Amino acid sequence: MRAFWPIYKRELFAFFVTPLAWVLITVFLILQGLNFYWIIDTFATRIQPSDQTPLQAFFGNTVLLYLVLFLLVPPMTMRLFAEERKSGTIEALMTAPVSSAAVVLAKYAAVVTTYLAMWLPTLLYLVVLHRAGDVDLEAAAAAYLGVGLVGAGYLSIGLLMSAATDSQFLALVVTALAILGLFVLGIGEFIAKDGTLLQAFCSHVSVWAQMNDFASGIVDTRRLVFDATLIVFPLFVATRVVDAWRWG
């Protein structure tokens, strides 16, 4: 695991040295800023009181959050392994005394760090809200935990897709499809018959319902277990994939 630190640093460097990173961050912050602006505008001009807080509206019950993740995650993860395999640098990397697990974890940690750094400026929205009224900080913490975990899960899937192919474009497309698929499965909660296994399954994997819960300050362990699975399982498979194209 001693290889973790140098690879982690290099990945961060490689991400922030490319224009792609700054384009993604800019687009992300513009979209989130617009989203926030509309929510505040609606709340400010509303005549009847709402049963939602602005925070709940920002993180839960909105498709915008997923749209952003859907646009953001695939281009962040596509290059992780695919680029190195295409350019051949993976050969130099893997012939150094490093373990497959260290490589996978370092790359993953770097991309999660980047993802969290992107969310960091949005904490300013809390400051804005705080000046206009009360903010439930626990609910806010839960909401941020929620986006952190959901994003981490998506990034893990993206990393796996990047490890499975040497084409960045293919990794991008398959990751986007996987994220979309997961979202659609969650919609199944409202479509499947009540009480059936399918409905139970869909509600368990529903990222939508999860974000609604987290945005209201409800942190359910079942959600945490699901998120942990979403993070750990693809990482584990990715490690095996790296081992496979290495020793296969």
Add this chain to the structure above:
Amino acid sequence: MISVSHLVKRYGSRVAVNDVSFEVGRGDVVGFLGPNGAGKSTTLRILAGFLGLTHGTVSIAGHDVTTDSFAARQAIGYMPETAPLYPEMRVAEYLAFRAELKRVARRDRVSWVGRAMEQARVVDVANHLIGTLSKGYRQRVGLADALVARPPILILDEPTAGMDPNQIRDVRSVVKELGETHTVLLSTHILSEVEATCSRVIVIAKGKLVAEGDTKDLGRMRGTSATLVTVRGRPEDARAALKGVVGMGQVRVQPDPRTPASSAEEDRTCSFRFLARAKDEAGGPALVERAVAALVQAGLFVREVRPAEGSLEDLFAELTSGRRDEGDQATADATAGGGEGADA
């Protein structure tokens, strides 16, 4: 330092390396010679711990590459073919990253990176972006990377590929210098490169080891190269006459560019390249004499007899001929081996 025994690598049904065994001793500079697609890169990748093997054992400085891969990789400085590097990094930055990755202690990193840059002669581009460097410089940055953790063994996959003659000379002299302190295994498909830098040579073709010995032996092997004879007359007659000579090995038609295809029947010439049968005492100059006599006897006119220039292809033809049945099929195979398949 490097011990390979009965190494086999299969990709699906294709056998890339077939039962190869060799040893490289401490301080040797060994050339790994073979045409493209012979399995050189595959073998080196297995030694470097990038690819798994199908059968056999490989040990690097006493560490088995499959069971003790970490220790084996730590003993090696490996430079992959085409030296892949991160284009967005600066040379010194990249080497510092590689040094940290290869577990060079923090306090040594700066000085070891500096030393590797000196050895590989890239000090003048230390602060350049790798993406802006020329091919020759990139190749040398790859070499500096191989050197940076001061491993006892260097494995260099085609270190001079794609360079101009000056750069090739530079790299060869660097490799020669390194050979005094390191065990070096370098692959190439250029015969003169081996003669210029290596003390020993291992020749591989189509995944099989075909020869192994001192570079001096290689010179001798080249000395016995083929004879080229140009005759005027019917090619079939000439071939038949040559085939009938005692001690004759391979005979193959050599296209003759000097004769236009439209020239009159009686002016048409054809060339043949022939080899003495391996281990045949009646070979050598005596064979040439007998061949010319046979051609003249068959009513053909001999226009030219000269030794064919020794090329790697000839060497392979010679080396592989001893292990095959003589005849056209074997000749065709030996020639085709030169350009067949991608270097995996």
